[in-house]
Amino acid sequence: MTTNTGSRGQSTLQNFAPLIVDVAVPLASYYLFRDGLGMSTFAALAWSSVVPALRTGWSVLKERRTNALAGLILVVNVVSLLLSFVSGDPRLMLAKDSGVSSTVAIGILVSVVLGRPMMTAGLKPFLVKGDAVREAAWERLMSGGSAASADFRRRERAFSVVWGVVLLAECVVRAVGAYTVPVDTMVWLGGVVLAGAVLIGIVVGGALGAGPMEAMVSHETERSEPASTESASAEVAVAA
Template sequence: MTKTTGTQGRSEKQNPSALDNFKPLIVDVAAPLGSYYLFRDALGMSTFAALAWSSVVPAVRTGWGLVKERRTNALAGLILVVNVVSLLLSFVSGDPRLMLAKDSGISSTIAIGILVSVALGKPMMTAGMKPFLVKGDAAKEAAWQRLTSGAAADSAAFRSKERAFSVVWGVALLAECVVRVVGAYTVPVDTMVWLGSVIMVVAMAAAFMVSGALAAGPMERMLAAEVKAGAETAVGQPALAVAA
């Protein structure tokens, strides 16, 4: 019985569920953003209250990273900063068009943060993409490390695609912000209330498709090739040792 349980446990670690793969993005981005709209639109809270309560998750994540893990969580920290700034802006006039435009500020701040992270050589979206590609597999994890460290033949191409993935998301979110701000001041308010959500969904869908085709797909193939190369090298090493 114990042996079977151990085997199942290892199997679950090597083959995590889709939820495990997307957990970083769900916790750092989807949870605070989703809770904001839930508190504001579904539960009828004020913008200030909704922002305050939706700040709990990123605040806890950021604090945990600093105190326990001794590192910062970029996405969680960025969401926290956005919420704090939005809380301050909530004291501004209650003009409905201004409120609609202000909602897009979250996307723009995240977009700018992502693009800056690429410029600094630490693409922010990698945290959400890596679990999806590695899937908890030790061989893929080792291959990822070789590719990102420069030790593999395809390292340069792999890191270029890694940056491209974040750039696509940064540009998509920034474009979504611009479109929503323009719409907030040109489209009737009642129309923009639902149209804003449509614009956001379209931008997200486009980012998924483009980033997958330009970056995630090629990275997955390079990762598989590096896993194969690593396995072949490991098999050849004992033979070389015997010959020596």
């Protein structure tokens, strides 16, 4: 039992690792450098770009492929660095955040067009829950080895599309607000808009993508369990 729990925890950590390294570390380091250590926005962005830059370089040189998520975060940071040179207009500085966020939204939508939905990396750990049987069910659904595979992949794309569209709409609203709403109001209203967008993404993305996908993974897992039991019984009979 102890071994199972440890193995499950390790599997969950392994599933979350790419998302933590590519997204959480750069984001957390940016706020640490800027707010915790008192660095300028430019310096904080520059230093927080180190990890995604290394990850992107490692993927290209060693794995012979591009790490899409790390590359996107790197592009966002570079765009932020370039926009940081522009100063003196508080409304432009408010709009800057929208411009940077829109890069993420567009990247998500482009990843869907290319057949590699970017939000899947964050969705998978929540659906497989670190369970080896559920992970095997996920792989069958993704590879086309299940009758529900086509619907599963369609839901996977829908999940990323929802988040891409919601984030893009949030960028537009904040950009318009930056030039139409009083600056003092927009400073706090921008956070409210972002929180609302995230809530919409969770609800709609769950209804159209994550919810049905979780049900399919559970169904596929249940279908595989009787087969596994019969196989184990057959092996015992042969051994006897």
